[in-house]
Amino acid sequence: MTLPKEMLNFIAALIEKSVGIQYAEENYYQLEKRVVEVSVALGMQNPEALFHSLREGRDQKALSAVLDAATNNETSFFRDISMFDAFASDLLGNPDFLGNKQDYVRVWSAAGSTGQEAYSLAMLLRQWQLQKPNRNYEILVTDYSERVLKQARDGRYSELEVHRGLTDEQLKKCFEKDPGDAKVWTIRPELKRQMNFRQVNLLEDWSGLGSFHVIFCRNVLIYQNVENKKKVISRLYNSIQPGGYLVLGAAETLIGLAENFEIRRLGRAVYYQKVAKI
Ligand SMILES: C[S@@+](CC[C@H](N)C(=O)[O-])C[C@H]1O[C@@H](n2cnc3c(N)ncnc32)[C@H](O)[C@@H]1O
Secondary structure: OOOOHHHHHHHHHHHHHHHOOOOOHHHHHHHHHHHHHHHHHOOOOOHHHHHHHHHHOOOHHHHHHHHHHHOOOOOOOOOOHHHHHHHHHHHHOOOOOOOOOOOEEEEEEEOOOOOHHHHHHHHHHHHHHHOOOOOEEEEEEEEOOHHHHHHHHHOEEEHHHHOOOOOHHHHHHHEEEEOOEEEEEEEOHHHHOOEEEEEOOOOOOOOOOOOEEEEEOOOOHHHOOHHHHHHHHHHHHHOEEEEEEEEOOOOOOOOOOOOOEEEEEEOOEEEEEEOOOO
């Protein structure tokens, strides 16, 4: 390691305080690599200059770049397919899901990264919508990172990205080749129409987003400490409609973190239902 440990300690603490992501000391080599990359990208003389700028606390651009670089944005279309099978058959396919005469679904892809999770949901919701007139939906996609949100908003994916999770049929039906770049696939406009994109830090206030029938908040809490997990989950609870659902990553659980959700096993997926208040 070339950067002094005190500098890495400071940067790790700043990242944890801002977005909750924790760097254990054994991963400082990774942190250092990212700090070096950010300092080069920002045209700084050396990584020490980036540290000084972060310590002074006046360079918002430097802070955003470091927080952005600290995030893991791994995602793919229909990641953990059982979660999407459950969404399509047990929720959208269940006439009682929305209650009497309601035909409007609101879904939030919280920490949605580059948008594959949200567009997978959009493909299912679009099919559901086409089955009956008057059906409608809205998908909110949020992430802390503006960089990944931009890609989500643009709906543009490489060959590699579209071939992670999409069948050829889905690709043809839902995407078109970018006229300016034959190696890029762009989501068709009809799938993007009901989507909104916003930068949201899950550790900060997100009031004003309204309430949702289903929140997908997958593979992000895994990086947070228990206190943050509990805080975020209790606020997610308040953002879910009575009877609505929270969906976590395949390796995540609410056990020990919240008691006000009922566990529902839907096929091979686990969904957490907010018990309806009477
Ligand atoms: C591993 S990706 C998960 C993407 C998608 N949910 C999935 O499961 O495929 C984690 C995402 O969480 C975002 N993230 C990390 N900390 C966050 C925070 N405090 N608030 C909002 N987003 C955060 C990262 O920018 C990253 O895009």
